[in-house]
Amino acid sequence: MHISSKRVCPMRRSVEMQGALSSVLQLLLLSCSVRVAAGYPFRTPLDLDVTPRVTVLSSGLQGCKHFQSSAAVNYTTMLLEADSERLYVGARGAVFALNASDISASSALTIEWEASPEQKRQCRLKGKDNKTQCFNHIRFLQRFNSTHLYTCGTHAFSPLCAYIDEKRFVMSSQPEDGKEKCPYGPTTGYTALIIDQEMYSASQYEFRSFPDIRRNFGSLKLKTEDAPTRWLNEADFVGSALVRESLGSSTGDDDKIYFFFTEKSQEQTTSYSHSRVARVARVCKGDRGGRLTLQKRWTSFLKARLMCSLPEYDFHFNMLRSMFVIPGHTPQDTVFYGVFGLEWKNVKASAVCRFSLPDVQRAFEGPYMESQNSDFKWKEYTGKIPDPRPGTCITDALRAKGINISISLPDDVLDFVRRHPLMSQQIQPSDKRPLLFRRSTDYTHMAVLMVQALDGQTYPVLYMGTDEGWLHKAVEVKGHLHIIEELQLFDEPQPVNSLVISTKQMSVYVASSSSVVQLPLSNCNRYTSCYDCIFARDPHCAWNGDQCVDIMAHEDRSTLIQDIENGSKGCENTQDDVALRSRSVRVGDDVLLQCELSSNLATPFWTLDCSELQGYDLNSGFRTGTDGLLIIEARQDQSGLYTCYSVENNIKVPIVTYNVTIRPPSPLPVVPPDLIDTLPPPTELPTSKRPLPPPPAPLLPHSDLLSPRNMEVMYLSLITILGGLCVVLTVVLIYVGFCLQVGHRGKYSLRAAAAAYPKKHSKNRKQHRSSSHMELKTISSHCNGNSICNGVSKQQSSNIQDGGLLQIVPGEGKTSPNKGLLPPAPPLPPTLQRASPEYDIPSGLSATLPSMLRRMNGNSYMLLRQTDSENTSPVCYSFAEELNKILEKRKHTLLLPKPDESSV
Ligand SMILES: *[C@@H]1O[C@H](CO)[C@@H](O)[C@H](O)[C@H]1NC(C)=O
Ligand SMILES: *[C@@H]1O[C@H](CO)[C@@H](O)[C@H](O)[C@H]1NC(C)=O
Ligand SMILES: *[C@@H]1O[C@H](CO)[C@@H](O)[C@H](O)[C@H]1NC(C)=O
Ligand SMILES: *[C@@H]1O[C@H](CO)[C@@H](O)[C@H](O)[C@H]1NC(C)=O
Ligand SMILES: *[C@@H]1O[C@H](CO)[C@@H](O)[C@H](O)[C@H]1NC(C)=O
Ligand SMILES: *[C@@H]1O[C@H](CO)[C@@H](O)[C@H](O)[C@H]1NC(C)=O
Ligand SMILES: *[C@@H]1O[C@H](CO)[C@@H](O)[C@H](O)[C@H]1NC(C)=O
DSSP, X not given: OHHHHHHHHHHHHHHHHHHHHHHHHXXXXXXXXXXXXXXXXXXXXXXXXXXXXXXXXXXXOOSOEEEOOTTOOOOXXXXXXXXXXXXXXXXXTEEEEEETTOTTSTTOEEEEOOOOHHHHHHHHHTTOOTTTTSSOBEEEEEEOSSSEEEEEEOTTTSOEEEEEETXXXXXXXXXXXXXXXXXXXXXSOEEEEEETTEEEEEEOOSSSSOOEEEEESTTOOBBOOOSSSOSOSSOEEEEEEEEOTTTTOTTOOOOEEEEEEEEEOOBOOSSSOOSEEEEEEEEETTOOOBSSTTBTBOSSOEEEEBOOEEXXXXXXXXXXXXXXXXXXXXXGGOEEEEEEEOSOTTOOEEEEEEEEHHHHHHHHTSOBEEEOSTTOOEEEOOSOOOSSOTTOOOOHHHHHTTOOSGGGSOHHHHHHHHHOOBBSSOBOOGGGSOSEEEETOOEEEEEEEEEXXXXXXXXXXXXXXXXTSEEEEXXXXXXXXXXXXXXXXXXXXOOEEEEEEETTTTEEEEEESSOEEEEESOXXXXXXXXXXXXXXXXXXXXXXXXXXXXXXXXXXXXXXXXXXXXXXXXXXXXXXXXXXXXXXXXXXXXXXXXXXOSOTTOEEEEEETTEEOOOOSGGXXXXXXXXXXXXXXXXXXXXXXXXXXXEETXXXXXXXXXXXXXXXXXXXXXXXXXXXXXXXXXXXXXOSSOOSSOSOBOOOOOOOOOOHHHXXXXXXXXXXXXXXXXXXXXXXXXXXXXHXXXXXXXXXXEEEEOTTOOOOOBTTBOOOTTOOOOOOOOOOBOTTSSSBOOXXXXXXXXXXXXXXXXXXXXXXXXXXXXXXXXXXXXXXXXXXXXOOOSSOOOOOGGGGHHHXXXXXXXXXXXXXXXXXXXXXXXXXXXXXXXXXXXXXXXXXXXXXXXXXXXXX
């Protein structure tokens, strides 16, 4: 076993060395390219960045059901039918009918629909990619009439559509041509609706064609205009919706169909140019086209720009990724929720903006834009506007004038429409700012549910899928989004393709490349204490005095406690159990008092014998991390009752109390190394005894947030440090590479997630909220593995890449062979960052590493790599657990057979 591990380790190392170097270089390159792109990191609105409160890895997901067919991949389209309780799913080469109450049930019905080998061959001849494009990707699946569904597929770059007999779940006829209804490729932007058995679709259907919004079926086919003014420019469609504005309209207005997309910008802009902009376009449902001008073209097409930006930072989210439309009690109450991204492909960031229908309508009633000549410079049109107003639907006023159909519209009106598709006013979001800004996450899709909370108010709850297969659940309170939780849906990172919510099933369905997942809308029993339940601010969940429960399951809601608005009130009189643990160690030992905070928004706060633990710096002998307190080289006067509090929303909640007894040293025999692993691991048992100290404590003062200017300085120094680090690392790598050739002993590797540990890098610079700085200290090994080198290098990672792993490999280990290679660390969630404490935490546990390694019986350690979070397996290891093991091991080697940690 020794031999085999020796064989394995050097190879692993050299590979990982390259990984370290390249990841550092990538970081450097990224910081540079980002810097060019409009100074992104220098004026980041960091204080607006929202951190998900709770992170749940896929291993911890509860009540989730999967559907995955061996016959299909690329699940993209979903249609939920509440009445039949069926979930229809379109994938690559198949359509499925699933039982919506349990999609994993074996009752799934399937229609297999793949392109023939001959069609695939022709697709290849067209030069298309036979790994992605030459399949039948189902892009459209909706109800046609009461008995039939309608579906379209790309069919190996030659789209087809077909009717599906719902009852028998078979195709009811031969597939028909889909060239004007469905795009040719699997990823082309596309949206379509069936309204009253007419199909409205928008896409750039073929690669070379212009994007187009079409109405198909029957004799009323319409499309957009290309000349002399092109109405759509490389438009990438993400959504569409019917708004029944005719209902209750005092002017006899028509229903309208809205289309949402991103396209190449036409407007002149004052600042730097935005090459792409987000838009909404609309047409009237009753449009019949013009007589001579605009024959078989829309006479009601108008478009306007959707704004979603943080103007004070010059941050414009121009890429629309997803749009969700919530119908209101009346059409005027319709609300649009959009997910927006940045134009720069190498920078991940998302914003969520909300728009109201009246704001959208106002833009369409405002001034038009005009292109004077062919130089594509668009300016506001200030001339005379013909009557009736171009682009409006047929209303009672027009009918009174004898115009009851768009064909009867005067020619000058139609000609104006033809040349003026763009409105001048930009549509601002509600409150003129995003509801949410999030760095390092690209949301791909979103669905919104209105949930009535105990306070009688209705809160929008947003379910947002990311490009890496996470689901973020957020609640909108007073114009801000609070992310309740982030859930890892898939072990393999993959983009979320679509999201559907069912209130009947209380489920959210998520489709991705590999499978469809069904999750409960909420999981209240995840919250174990009253404060945990209140802080979560989940409108579905409330505390019933004993546990966190789903309010839907409770008839009598008068006794339930919930505070969505502030997330702080209601638990003052509840007493949560606080675990009491005992630790008894000898003078000079290192003791780790574990205290895991379940919330990413909480910060730890420690007291010793009921008074605040002063000074966590190097000389105090204490070190805190986000999951524990380390007492270094314990002294006898450090005995006492240590209590860990979780501080969230300015409320201190006790988590655990340790009774630490530090005994004087006594000379004892050293355990032979071979016996170490036969010793039972010391265990801690929480006692039933109630702790003495902690009633919830008073509020803490609030800390100031950093100004963007300070951040600038910070980033500048960061880049300098990174540059320096790169040089140091290269030297170290070359040196170690030489060592490896000479031969090196190594037995096990340890990895620890280091990113979770906030770190203060200088006394006068405060750690900023949710930025994740990482400090890695390296001790490179001598070639003989016995003496210790002290090539210590420091690194602070850029916070663009939030994940990070520290891997330690001892040159010589006294562990058993089965500890050989620990499983690799898990992919860190994109947001394993902590909010900054109300006070400075001087350093994370990682900072204590060298002082411990120093005393590891002559073992020497070195930094192997700092990896991206993506490429690792999903087994979770806490840094503290690893440290605990190291500490325990060391104690055993130094001390006697009797475990020196006792349980009371
Ligand atoms: C389809 O699924 C495969 C495997 O899951 C994935 O590699 C590929 O990128 C997917 N293609 C599209 C167009 O989503
Ligand atoms: C769906 O499953 C539920 C229980 O799993 C069952 O009661 C119901 O009959 C099923 N519905 C259909 C349409 O198969
Ligand atoms: C794609 O085509 C190449 C040759 O042109 C062939 O080797 C490969 O197997 C094909 N892949 C698929 C998935 O059909
Ligand atoms: C629904 O449409 C299909 C396809 O056109 C047709 O065969 C069927 O009769 C229609 N059903 C009803 C109830 O109109
Ligand atoms: C429009 O009005 C004309 C007479 O003015 C009438 O003949 C025609 O049927 C009307 N069309 C519609 C669609 O109401
Ligand atoms: C939330 O806090 C604000 C300001 O502190 C207060 O005015 C409001 O009443 C609180 N709301 C609830 C539901 O406690
Ligand atoms: C802490 O432990 C010591 C002995 O280890 C004991 O005497 C003392 O009573 C304990 N204190 C509490 C509060 O349990």
